[in-house]
Amino acid sequence: MRLKIRFLHTCFTLAVAALPLGAMAQAVEKPRIQTSALPEETAVYNPSAKKNVAQAKKNVAQTKEKPAKEQGKARASEKRKKDKKTVSVSDRRYMALKTNIAYDAIGVLNLDYEVQVHSRMTVDIPVMWSLWDAKPDKALRVAAIQPELRWWMGQETGKGHFFGLHAHVGWYNLKWDDRRYQDTGRPLAGAGLSYGYKLPLSEHWGAEFTVGFGYANMKYDTYYNIDNGAQIDTRIRHYWGPTKVGASLVYRF
Incomplete structure:
Protein backbone atom coordinates (compact mmCIF):
# COMPACT_ATOMS: atom_id res chain seq x y z
CA MET A 1 0.00 0.00 0.00
CA ARG A 2 2.81 2.31 0.90
CA LEU A 3 4.56 1.52 -2.41
CA LYS A 4 1.41 2.40 -4.32
CA ILE A 5 1.08 5.72 -2.53
CA ARG A 6 4.71 6.58 -3.19
CA PHE A 7 4.29 5.72 -6.90
CA LEU A 8 1.29 8.02 -7.22
CA HIS A 9 3.13 10.80 -5.38
CA THR A 10 6.09 10.48 -7.71
CA CYS A 11 3.87 10.63 -10.80
CA PHE A 12 2.09 13.75 -9.52
CA THR A 13 5.41 15.45 -8.78
CA LEU A 14 6.68 14.75 -12.28
CA ALA A 15 3.45 16.04 -13.80
CA VAL A 16 3.65 19.28 -11.84
CA ALA A 17 7.27 19.77 -12.85
CA ALA A 18 6.42 19.23 -16.54
CA LEU A 19 3.85 22.07 -16.66
CA PRO A 20 6.39 24.98 -16.70
CA LEU A 21 8.44 23.21 -19.37
CA GLY A 22 5.36 22.89 -21.62
CA ALA A 23 4.51 26.56 -21.14
CA MET A 24 8.07 27.54 -22.03
CA ALA A 25 7.99 25.36 -25.13
CA GLN A 26 4.80 27.09 -26.29
CA ALA A 27 6.28 30.54 -25.61
CA VAL A 28 9.29 29.87 -27.84
CA GLU A 29 8.79 31.69 -31.20
CA LYS A 30 8.85 29.59 -34.29
CA PRO A 31 12.06 30.04 -36.24
CA ARG A 32 11.77 32.53 -39.20
CA ILE A 33 12.87 31.38 -42.58
CA GLN A 34 15.15 33.91 -44.28
CA THR A 35 14.08 34.67 -47.85
CA SER A 36 14.44 37.43 -50.48
CA ALA A 37 10.72 37.32 -51.31
CA VAL A 87 6.90 76.89 -86.71
CA SER A 88 8.93 79.06 -89.06
CA VAL A 89 7.86 82.46 -90.33
CA SER A 90 7.49 81.04 -93.85
CA ASP A 91 4.81 78.61 -92.60
CA ARG A 92 2.57 81.42 -91.41
CA ARG A 93 0.28 83.70 -93.38
CA TYR A 94 2.33 86.35 -95.16
CA MET A 95 1.96 89.84 -93.67
CA ALA A 96 4.49 92.64 -94.08
CA LEU A 97 5.03 96.33 -93.36
CA LYS A 98 7.17 98.33 -95.81
CA THR A 99 8.46 101.74 -96.79
CA ASN A 100 9.58 102.72 -100.30
CA ILE A 101 13.03 104.27 -99.87
CA ALA A 102 12.95 105.65 -103.44
CA TYR A 103 9.92 107.81 -102.54
CA ASP A 104 11.34 108.73 -99.13
CA ALA A 105 14.45 110.08 -100.91
CA ILE A 106 12.39 112.72 -102.79
CA GLY A 107 10.41 113.73 -99.71
CA VAL A 108 7.30 111.61 -100.33
CA LEU A 109 6.79 109.69 -97.12
CA ASN A 110 4.98 106.37 -97.41
CA LEU A 111 3.85 103.32 -95.52
CA ASP A 112 2.84 100.04 -97.11
CA TYR A 113 0.94 97.04 -95.72
CA GLU A 114 0.77 93.71 -97.55
CA VAL A 115 -1.31 90.67 -96.58
CA GLN A 116 -1.81 87.22 -98.07
CA VAL A 117 -5.32 86.43 -99.41
CA HIS A 118 -4.61 83.21 -101.33
CA SER A 119 -1.92 80.53 -101.46
CA ARG A 120 -0.02 82.63 -104.04
CA MET A 121 -1.81 86.00 -103.91
CA THR A 122 -1.33 89.07 -101.74
CA VAL A 123 -2.89 92.53 -101.55
CA ASP A 124 -0.45 95.43 -101.25
CA ILE A 125 -1.77 98.79 -99.95
CA PRO A 126 0.73 101.68 -100.03
CA VAL A 127 -0.21 105.17 -98.77
CA MET A 128 1.91 108.20 -99.77
CA TRP A 129 1.92 111.81 -98.59
CA SER A 130 4.07 114.94 -98.86
CA LEU A 131 2.90 118.19 -97.24
CA TRP A 132 5.89 120.51 -97.57
CA ASP A 133 7.97 122.31 -100.19
CA ALA A 134 11.52 121.28 -101.02
CA LYS A 135 12.34 124.73 -102.49
CA PRO A 136 10.34 127.92 -103.17
CA ASP A 137 10.15 127.10 -106.88
CA LYS A 138 10.18 123.27 -106.69
CA ALA A 139 7.80 121.18 -104.60
CA LEU A 140 5.43 118.24 -104.75
CA ARG A 141 2.53 118.12 -102.34
CA VAL A 142 0.67 114.87 -102.76
CA ALA A 143 -1.66 112.47 -100.98
CA ALA A 144 -2.17 109.18 -102.82
CA ILE A 145 -2.97 105.50 -102.51
CA GLN A 146 -1.94 102.74 -104.91
CA PRO A 147 -3.41 99.30 -104.01
CA GLU A 148 -2.07 96.30 -105.89
CA LEU A 149 -3.04 92.62 -106.31
CA ARG A 150 0.05 90.42 -106.63
CA TRP A 151 0.65 86.91 -107.96
CA TRP A 152 3.81 85.23 -106.63
CA MET A 153 5.66 82.89 -108.99
CA GLY A 154 7.61 80.81 -106.46
CA GLN A 155 6.49 78.09 -104.09
CA GLU A 156 6.60 80.47 -101.13
CA THR A 157 4.42 83.57 -100.96
CA GLY A 158 6.36 86.73 -100.19
CA LYS A 159 9.61 85.47 -101.69
CA GLY A 160 11.03 85.71 -105.20
CA HIS A 161 9.35 87.06 -108.35
CA PHE A 162 5.82 88.44 -108.62
CA PHE A 163 3.52 90.24 -111.07
CA GLY A 164 0.99 92.83 -109.98
CA LEU A 165 -2.10 94.70 -111.12
CA HIS A 166 -2.38 98.11 -109.44
CA ALA A 167 -4.64 101.16 -109.40
CA HIS A 168 -3.82 104.68 -108.23
CA VAL A 169 -5.74 107.67 -106.91
CA GLY A 170 -4.08 110.91 -105.81
CA TRP A 171 -4.39 114.63 -105.17
CA TYR A 172 -1.41 116.85 -105.99
CA ASN A 173 0.03 120.34 -106.20
CA LEU A 174 3.28 120.51 -108.18
CA LYS A 175 5.62 123.51 -108.37
CA TRP A 176 8.22 123.41 -111.12
CA ASP A 177 10.22 126.46 -112.24
CA ASP A 178 7.75 129.21 -113.31
CA ARG A 179 4.63 127.01 -113.35
CA ARG A 180 2.41 125.42 -110.72
CA TYR A 181 0.06 122.51 -111.51
CA GLN A 182 -2.83 121.68 -109.22
CA ASP A 183 -5.70 119.19 -109.53
CA THR A 184 -9.13 120.69 -110.02
CA GLY A 185 -10.66 118.63 -107.24
CA ARG A 186 -10.95 115.56 -109.42
CA PRO A 187 -8.08 113.27 -108.39
CA LEU A 188 -5.55 111.66 -110.65
CA ALA A 189 -6.76 108.12 -111.40
CA GLY A 190 -5.52 105.15 -113.38
CA ALA A 191 -4.15 101.59 -113.38
CA GLY A 192 -1.12 99.62 -114.45
CA LEU A 193 0.89 96.39 -114.42
CA SER A 194 4.04 95.81 -112.40
CA TYR A 195 6.84 93.33 -111.92
CA GLY A 196 8.89 92.89 -108.78
CA TYR A 197 11.27 90.75 -106.80
CA LYS A 198 11.43 90.19 -103.03
CA LEU A 199 14.84 89.35 -101.58
CA PRO A 200 14.87 87.95 -98.00
CA LEU A 201 17.65 89.34 -95.82
CA SER A 202 16.81 87.47 -92.61
CA GLU A 203 13.89 85.69 -90.99
CA HIS A 204 11.87 88.92 -90.75
CA TRP A 205 13.68 91.51 -92.89
CA GLY A 206 13.85 91.78 -96.67
CA ALA A 207 14.27 94.08 -99.65
CA GLU A 208 11.74 94.53 -102.45
CA PHE A 209 12.29 95.97 -105.92
CA THR A 210 9.42 96.78 -108.28
CA VAL A 211 8.61 98.77 -111.42
CA GLY A 212 5.23 99.41 -113.03
CA PHE A 213 3.79 100.87 -116.23
CA GLY A 214 0.26 101.98 -116.95
CA TYR A 215 -2.24 104.77 -117.52
CA ALA A 216 -3.30 107.86 -115.55
CA ASN A 217 -5.93 110.48 -116.27
CA MET A 218 -5.39 114.00 -114.91
CA LYS A 219 -7.36 117.24 -114.99
CA TYR A 220 -5.42 120.17 -113.58
CA ASP A 221 -5.12 123.95 -113.52
CA THR A 222 -1.89 125.73 -114.45
CA TYR A 223 -0.77 128.86 -112.53
CA TYR A 224 2.21 131.18 -112.52
CA ASN A 225 4.54 129.94 -109.83
CA ILE A 226 4.45 133.07 -107.63
CA ASP A 227 2.40 134.04 -104.60
CA ASN A 228 -1.23 134.37 -105.72
CA GLY A 229 -0.13 133.65 -109.29
CA ALA A 230 -2.78 134.00 -111.96
CA GLN A 231 -4.34 130.95 -113.56
CA ILE A 232 -3.09 130.25 -117.07
CA ASP A 233 -5.37 127.42 -118.21
CA THR A 234 -7.07 124.10 -117.38
CA ARG A 235 -6.03 120.91 -119.06
CA ILE A 236 -6.90 117.21 -119.21
CA ARG A 237 -4.04 114.84 -119.82
CA HIS A 238 -3.96 111.13 -120.64
CA TYR A 239 -0.68 109.77 -119.41
CA TRP A 240 1.01 106.49 -120.46
CA GLY A 241 4.30 105.50 -118.91
CA PRO A 242 5.94 104.51 -115.63
CA THR A 243 3.40 104.51 -112.81
CA LYS A 244 5.40 102.80 -110.09
CA VAL A 245 9.04 102.60 -108.99
CA GLY A 246 10.05 100.95 -105.75
CA ALA A 247 13.06 99.95 -103.67
CA SER A 248 11.48 99.06 -100.34
CA LEU A 249 12.65 97.88 -96.95
CA VAL A 250 10.34 95.10 -95.75
CA TYR A 251 9.54 93.74 -92.29
CA ARG A 252 7.64 90.46 -92.27
CA PHE A 253 5.54 89.58 -89.23
Whole structure:
Protein backbone atom coordinates (compact mmCIF):
# COMPACT_ATOMS: atom_id res chain seq x y z
CA MET A 1 0.00 0.00 0.00
CA ARG A 2 2.81 2.31 0.90
CA LEU A 3 4.56 1.52 -2.41
CA LYS A 4 1.41 2.40 -4.32
CA ILE A 5 1.08 5.72 -2.53
CA ARG A 6 4.71 6.58 -3.19
CA PHE A 7 4.29 5.72 -6.90
CA LEU A 8 1.29 8.02 -7.22
CA HIS A 9 3.13 10.80 -5.38
CA THR A 10 6.09 10.48 -7.71
CA CYS A 11 3.87 10.63 -10.80
CA PHE A 12 2.09 13.75 -9.52
CA THR A 13 5.41 15.45 -8.78
CA LEU A 14 6.68 14.75 -12.28
CA ALA A 15 3.45 16.04 -13.80
CA VAL A 16 3.65 19.28 -11.84
CA ALA A 17 7.27 19.77 -12.85
CA ALA A 18 6.42 19.23 -16.54
CA LEU A 19 3.85 22.07 -16.66
CA PRO A 20 6.39 24.98 -16.70
CA LEU A 21 8.44 23.21 -19.37
CA GLY A 22 5.36 22.89 -21.62
CA ALA A 23 4.51 26.56 -21.14
CA MET A 24 8.07 27.54 -22.03
CA ALA A 25 7.99 25.36 -25.13
CA GLN A 26 4.80 27.09 -26.29
CA ALA A 27 6.28 30.54 -25.61
CA VAL A 28 9.29 29.87 -27.84
CA GLU A 29 8.79 31.69 -31.20
CA LYS A 30 8.85 29.59 -34.29
CA PRO A 31 12.06 30.04 -36.24
CA ARG A 32 11.77 32.53 -39.20
CA ILE A 33 12.87 31.38 -42.58
CA GLN A 34 15.15 33.91 -44.28
CA THR A 35 14.08 34.67 -47.85
CA SER A 36 14.44 37.43 -50.48
CA ALA A 37 10.72 37.32 -51.31
CA LEU A 38 8.45 40.28 -50.51
CA PRO A 39 6.32 40.02 -47.39
CA GLU A 40 3.16 39.89 -49.46
CA GLU A 41 4.66 37.00 -51.47
CA THR A 42 5.39 35.00 -48.34
CA ALA A 43 1.83 35.47 -47.20
CA VAL A 44 0.81 32.23 -48.90
CA TYR A 45 0.89 30.64 -45.51
CA ASN A 46 -1.98 32.91 -44.52
CA PRO A 47 -5.49 31.70 -45.48
CA SER A 48 -6.26 35.12 -47.07
CA ALA A 49 -2.82 35.35 -48.70
CA LYS A 50 -3.99 35.14 -52.32
CA LYS A 51 -6.36 38.09 -51.87
CA ASN A 52 -3.71 40.18 -50.11
CA VAL A 53 -1.06 39.42 -52.75
CA ALA A 54 -3.44 40.37 -55.60
CA GLN A 55 -4.36 43.66 -53.88
CA ALA A 56 -0.69 44.45 -53.24
CA LYS A 57 0.20 43.83 -56.89
CA LYS A 58 -2.70 46.02 -57.99
CA ASN A 59 -1.54 48.85 -55.72
CA VAL A 60 2.01 48.58 -57.06
CA ALA A 61 0.75 48.65 -60.66
CA GLN A 62 -1.41 51.71 -60.00
CA THR A 63 1.50 53.46 -58.31
CA LYS A 64 3.70 52.85 -61.34
CA GLU A 65 0.97 53.70 -63.85
CA LYS A 66 0.14 57.12 -62.39
CA PRO A 67 3.63 58.63 -62.77
CA ALA A 68 3.82 57.15 -66.27
CA LYS A 69 0.58 58.89 -67.28
CA GLU A 70 1.75 62.17 -65.74
CA GLN A 71 5.08 61.91 -67.53
CA GLY A 72 3.27 61.17 -70.79
CA LYS A 73 1.07 64.25 -70.40
CA ALA A 74 4.10 66.38 -69.56
CA ARG A 75 5.98 65.12 -72.64
CA ALA A 76 2.94 65.78 -74.86
CA SER A 77 2.61 69.31 -73.47
CA GLU A 78 6.30 70.01 -74.04
CA LYS A 79 6.02 68.66 -77.60
CA ARG A 80 3.08 70.97 -78.36
CA LYS A 81 5.01 73.96 -77.04
CA LYS A 82 8.08 72.94 -79.03
CA ASP A 83 6.02 72.53 -82.19
CA LYS A 84 4.60 76.04 -81.76
CA LYS A 85 8.09 77.46 -81.29
CA THR A 86 9.53 75.60 -84.27
CA VAL A 87 6.90 76.89 -86.71
CA SER A 88 8.93 79.06 -89.06
CA VAL A 89 7.86 82.46 -90.33
CA SER A 90 7.49 81.04 -93.85
CA ASP A 91 4.81 78.61 -92.60
CA ARG A 92 2.57 81.42 -91.41
CA ARG A 93 0.28 83.70 -93.38
CA TYR A 94 2.33 86.35 -95.16
CA MET A 95 1.96 89.84 -93.67
CA ALA A 96 4.49 92.64 -94.08
CA LEU A 97 5.03 96.33 -93.36
CA LYS A 98 7.17 98.33 -95.81
CA THR A 99 8.46 101.74 -96.79
CA ASN A 100 9.58 102.72 -100.30
CA ILE A 101 13.03 104.27 -99.87
CA ALA A 102 12.95 105.65 -103.44
CA TYR A 103 9.92 107.81 -102.54
CA ASP A 104 11.34 108.73 -99.13
CA ALA A 105 14.45 110.08 -100.91
CA ILE A 106 12.39 112.72 -102.79
CA GLY A 107 10.41 113.73 -99.71
CA VAL A 108 7.30 111.61 -100.33
CA LEU A 109 6.79 109.69 -97.12
CA ASN A 110 4.98 106.37 -97.41
CA LEU A 111 3.85 103.32 -95.52
CA ASP A 112 2.84 100.04 -97.11
CA TYR A 113 0.94 97.04 -95.72
CA GLU A 114 0.77 93.71 -97.55
CA VAL A 115 -1.31 90.67 -96.58
CA GLN A 116 -1.81 87.22 -98.07
CA VAL A 117 -5.32 86.43 -99.41
CA HIS A 118 -4.61 83.21 -101.33
CA SER A 119 -1.92 80.53 -101.46
CA ARG A 120 -0.02 82.63 -104.04
CA MET A 121 -1.81 86.00 -103.91
CA THR A 122 -1.33 89.07 -101.74
CA VAL A 123 -2.89 92.53 -101.55
CA ASP A 124 -0.45 95.43 -101.25
CA ILE A 125 -1.77 98.79 -99.95
CA PRO A 126 0.73 101.68 -100.03
CA VAL A 127 -0.21 105.17 -98.77
CA MET A 128 1.91 108.20 -99.77
CA TRP A 129 1.92 111.81 -98.59
CA SER A 130 4.07 114.94 -98.86
CA LEU A 131 2.90 118.19 -97.24
CA TRP A 132 5.89 120.51 -97.57
CA ASP A 133 7.97 122.31 -100.19
CA ALA A 134 11.52 121.28 -101.02
CA LYS A 135 12.34 124.73 -102.49
CA PRO A 136 10.34 127.92 -103.17
CA ASP A 137 10.15 127.10 -106.88
CA LYS A 138 10.18 123.27 -106.69
CA ALA A 139 7.80 121.18 -104.60
CA LEU A 140 5.43 118.24 -104.75
CA ARG A 141 2.53 118.12 -102.34
CA VAL A 142 0.67 114.87 -102.76
CA ALA A 143 -1.66 112.47 -100.98
CA ALA A 144 -2.17 109.18 -102.82
CA ILE A 145 -2.97 105.50 -102.51
CA GLN A 146 -1.94 102.74 -104.91
CA PRO A 147 -3.41 99.30 -104.01
CA GLU A 148 -2.07 96.30 -105.89
CA LEU A 149 -3.04 92.62 -106.31
CA ARG A 150 0.05 90.42 -106.63
CA TRP A 151 0.65 86.91 -107.96
CA TRP A 152 3.81 85.23 -106.63
CA MET A 153 5.66 82.89 -108.99
CA GLY A 154 7.61 80.81 -106.46
CA GLN A 155 6.49 78.09 -104.09
CA GLU A 156 6.60 80.47 -101.13
CA THR A 157 4.42 83.57 -100.96
CA GLY A 158 6.36 86.73 -100.19
CA LYS A 159 9.61 85.47 -101.69
CA GLY A 160 11.03 85.71 -105.20
CA HIS A 161 9.35 87.06 -108.35
CA PHE A 162 5.82 88.44 -108.62
CA PHE A 163 3.52 90.24 -111.07
CA GLY A 164 0.99 92.83 -109.98
CA LEU A 165 -2.10 94.70 -111.12
CA HIS A 166 -2.38 98.11 -109.44
CA ALA A 167 -4.64 101.16 -109.40
CA HIS A 168 -3.82 104.68 -108.23
CA VAL A 169 -5.74 107.67 -106.91
CA GLY A 170 -4.08 110.91 -105.81
CA TRP A 171 -4.39 114.63 -105.17
CA TYR A 172 -1.41 116.85 -105.99
CA ASN A 173 0.03 120.34 -106.20
CA LEU A 174 3.28 120.51 -108.18
CA LYS A 175 5.62 123.51 -108.37
CA TRP A 176 8.22 123.41 -111.12
CA ASP A 177 10.22 126.46 -112.24
CA ASP A 178 7.75 129.21 -113.31
CA ARG A 179 4.63 127.01 -113.35
CA ARG A 180 2.41 125.42 -110.72
CA TYR A 181 0.06 122.51 -111.51
CA GLN A 182 -2.83 121.68 -109.22
CA ASP A 183 -5.70 119.19 -109.53
CA THR A 184 -9.13 120.69 -110.02
CA GLY A 185 -10.66 118.63 -107.24
CA ARG A 186 -10.95 115.56 -109.42
CA PRO A 187 -8.08 113.27 -108.39
CA LEU A 188 -5.55 111.66 -110.65
CA ALA A 189 -6.76 108.12 -111.40
CA GLY A 190 -5.52 105.15 -113.38
CA ALA A 191 -4.15 101.59 -113.38
CA GLY A 192 -1.12 99.62 -114.45
CA LEU A 193 0.89 96.39 -114.42
CA SER A 194 4.04 95.81 -112.40
CA TYR A 195 6.84 93.33 -111.92
CA GLY A 196 8.89 92.89 -108.78
CA TYR A 197 11.27 90.75 -106.80
CA LYS A 198 11.43 90.19 -103.03
CA LEU A 199 14.84 89.35 -101.58
CA PRO A 200 14.87 87.95 -98.00
CA LEU A 201 17.65 89.34 -95.82
CA SER A 202 16.81 87.47 -92.61
CA GLU A 203 13.89 85.69 -90.99
CA HIS A 204 11.87 88.92 -90.75
CA TRP A 205 13.68 91.51 -92.89
CA GLY A 206 13.85 91.78 -96.67
CA ALA A 207 14.27 94.08 -99.65
CA GLU A 208 11.74 94.53 -102.45
CA PHE A 209 12.29 95.97 -105.92
CA THR A 210 9.42 96.78 -108.28
CA VAL A 211 8.61 98.77 -111.42
CA GLY A 212 5.23 99.41 -113.03
CA PHE A 213 3.79 100.87 -116.23
CA GLY A 214 0.26 101.98 -116.95
CA TYR A 215 -2.24 104.77 -117.52
CA ALA A 216 -3.30 107.86 -115.55
CA ASN A 217 -5.93 110.48 -116.27
CA MET A 218 -5.39 114.00 -114.91
CA LYS A 219 -7.36 117.24 -114.99
CA TYR A 220 -5.42 120.17 -113.58
CA ASP A 221 -5.12 123.95 -113.52
CA THR A 222 -1.89 125.73 -114.45
CA TYR A 223 -0.77 128.86 -112.53
CA TYR A 224 2.21 131.18 -112.52
CA ASN A 225 4.54 129.94 -109.83
CA ILE A 226 4.45 133.07 -107.63
CA ASP A 227 2.40 134.04 -104.60
CA ASN A 228 -1.23 134.37 -105.72
CA GLY A 229 -0.13 133.65 -109.29
CA ALA A 230 -2.78 134.00 -111.96
CA GLN A 231 -4.34 130.95 -113.56
CA ILE A 232 -3.09 130.25 -117.07
CA ASP A 233 -5.37 127.42 -118.21
CA THR A 234 -7.07 124.10 -117.38
CA ARG A 235 -6.03 120.91 -119.06
CA ILE A 236 -6.90 117.21 -119.21
CA ARG A 237 -4.04 114.84 -119.82
CA HIS A 238 -3.96 111.13 -120.64
CA TYR A 239 -0.68 109.77 -119.41
CA TRP A 240 1.01 106.49 -120.46
CA GLY A 241 4.30 105.50 -118.91
CA PRO A 242 5.94 104.51 -115.63
CA THR A 243 3.40 104.51 -112.81
CA LYS A 244 5.40 102.80 -110.09
CA VAL A 245 9.04 102.60 -108.99
CA GLY A 246 10.05 100.95 -105.75
CA ALA A 247 13.06 99.95 -103.67
CA SER A 248 11.48 99.06 -100.34
CA LEU A 249 12.65 97.88 -96.95
CA VAL A 250 10.34 95.10 -95.75
CA TYR A 251 9.54 93.74 -92.29
CA ARG A 252 7.64 90.46 -92.27
CA PHE A 253 5.54 89.58 -89.23
